Amino acid sequence: MKLDFSTLRGDLTGGITAGVVALPLALALGVASGLGPIAGIYGAIAVGFFAALFGGTAPQISGPTGPMVVVLAGLFASLSGDASLIFTAVMLAGVLQVLFGFLGVGQYIRLVPYPVISGFMSGIGAIIIILQLSPLLGHDSPSGTLNALQFLPTAITDIHWANLLLGLGTLAMVYSWPGSLAKYLPAPLAALIAGTLLAYFTLDVPILGAIPTGLPELHWPVFGGDSMYLVVEAAIILAVLGSLDSLLTSLVADNMTRDRHDSNRELIGQGIGNTFAGLIGGIAGAGATMRTVVNIRSGGRSRLSGMVHALVLLAVVLGLGSLASYIPHAVLAGILVKVGLDIIDWSYLKRAHRGPRWDLLLMALVLMLTVFVDLITAVAAGVVLAALAFVRQVAQLQLASLQHLPEHLDSEEDRAILQEHRHHIALFEFSGPLSFGAAADLGHHVRMRTEKGSQVLILDFNAVPSLDVSAILAVETIATDARARSKQLYLAGMSDSVYDALKELSGGLPADRVFEDRSAALRAAVKHLQNPALQPVGLASPA
Incomplete structure (x- = not known):
């Protein structure tokens, strides 16, 4: 030494x-x-x-x-x-x-x-x-x-x-x-x-x-x-x-x-x-x-x-x-x-009331458990609750970031397509790694934000680096719901890891078609609206 x-x-x-x-x-x-x-x-x-x-x-x-x-x-x-x-x-x-x-x-x-x-x-x-x-x-x-x-x-x-x-x-x-x-x-x-x-x-x-x-x-x-x-x-x-x-x-x-x-x-x-x-x-x-x-x-x-x-x-x-x-x-x-x-x-106690209320409650709970129960229970409960609160916060941000408005798009062509067909095409953009916290409500949010007259549903995964099992099952739920309502489901912008994860767990991609990017999916959606017979519902295949 x-x-x-x-x-x-x-x-x-x-x-x-x-x-x-x-x-x-x-x-x-x-x-x-x-x-x-x-x-x-x-x-x-x-x-x-x-x-x-x-x-x-x-x-x-x-x-x-x-x-x-x-x-x-x-x-x-x-x-x-x-x-x-x-x-x-x-x-x-x-x-x-x-x-x-x-x-x-x-x-x-x-x-x-x-x-x-x-x-x-x-x-x-x-x-x-x-x-x-x-x-x-x-x-x-x-x-x-x-x-x-x-x-x-x-x-x-x-x-x-x-x-x-x-x-x-x-x-x-x-x-x-x-x-x-x-x-x-x-x-x-x-x-x-x-x-x-x-x-x-x-x-x-x-x-x-x-x-x-x-x-x-x-x-x-x-x-x-x-x-x-x-x-x-x-x-x-x-x-x-x-x-x-x-x-x-x-x-x-x-x-x-x-x-x-x-x-x-x-x-x-x-x-x-x-x-x-x-x-x-x-x-x-x-x-x-x-x-x-x-x-x-x-x-x-x-x-x-x-x-x-x-x-x-x-x-x-x-x-x-x-x-x-x-x-x-x-x-x-x-x-x-x-x-x-x-x-x-x-130092924290003096200013805790000015910070997030949840953090103050968590600190108080851990303090009480430490004094009246034991240290390991206090720390374990605190870490678990803090982790759950963080997962919930991330899930809320991920769900809030779901975008399907044409004003959000950078491409003039994509924006024009959505403005013209906004009642028939529903585009959803996901951001960040989709977690199990967001997966629980993912299908519900997509369904609630989809116009009743929509015929094509597009899920854009361009900003999603990874999916966990819960998120994959949520995508399957969206696919099942789309088929039940006679809607086409397109997947776009998937990375190799997201593509492989969906394909492996689902035994195939739970969608009608797959596209390299959002623009290609939107153009295909317009063709489907013009002639639905050319786009039969079935297991997804690369575009």
Whole structure:
């Protein structure tokens, strides 16, 4: 693996700064996952190092993220805290991401519509905030969003005021920390240190307690048992969600560095990182937008910066783990609320009402499904609905583009023929690839727009590059209807692919005659009107 040392100074500065920023987030996300703060640190080290080494986005910083932790927290609750199965899911997710990269899936993940991405990201932000409300009030957080909401009235009736004030103070400090000081001491780390010192000397609040230090133990994957379905399902969600999260962050990095990332290589790097994370007892991770931005702004430009960030966290684990045991839960809850608020897509929410109403409804639906059902249902439903809406939109445009008026024609001769015989010749022009969405109403629209006295029906395929099965069957329906009403059906301007598709599926062309272009079909139609006996109805043959 070739490393770039030309930007070494900036990479060291960026990597160290990103590592400092990542420390409180890794601790907090590890706690939120249910696996403990050390799992968050191990995950940040493994994903951060190997995704940087093998990935396709040079300055990207990877590690635990809110979306991934939401999935892991749900899995932790479903498996009653069985860590071996959870780490198996993380390793499987990594293997799937490597497979995605080799199969070239990276280019397709970008096709998820923005309202779907906005909806599930905002939903994830809401879940993180909901799960941290009880810790802010001085209680353990119940597993699951619904359980947390149901427990909230109980928590409100028994507020631990010192805990709440500490958490809100942490949140306020993260938001109000001066930018001039943030260059030297990032806001989350400053709030973590201040909150921990305040609690240690003056407050009696719940703290993390003993945290393991030193090198991690290996956790080999465990297969079999009744819980494997949950493990595999979680692995698929983690793989898809982590891939999406990482590639979105890659786009942010591209915009800042004016570079271009390699999507499939990035998925391979993320997969290797997550595989190692599960192997050493770390939580799953992905490209982290905030940490990547911090790295780039601090001078990081190559993959060395991400590796340095991971080594900084490793040094912390080996030397400062005992100090982290005094960190209060309320402080981490305050930091996580900030993470949740940052994930919510406020920029889109503020202007969504000015955009298409359907996109707003789709975003809201995905958000609600994310919060109250699960992520895979939310994303799957959002993508399917968005695809159906797009097919419907394309179909409406294709049907609206059906033209049979002489004013539309460029040829003076064609226009003159239609003006003279407009009540006897019906010409329809199709544009673009006829889709199955338009095919359902194609026959109906042709029939409704055809004059009752029309004797010849011409379908012009000059602007149609391809037909699917639904469109071919629709043409057959038009042909059947034309014969039933004793009309001639001419096909014109077909490309070789359209000609072959119609002929193969129909066992012959479903028309009376076929012409190379519209003009030839119109002249033949005039001859038929002048002497119908010369044009018997029958199976189409080339003109």
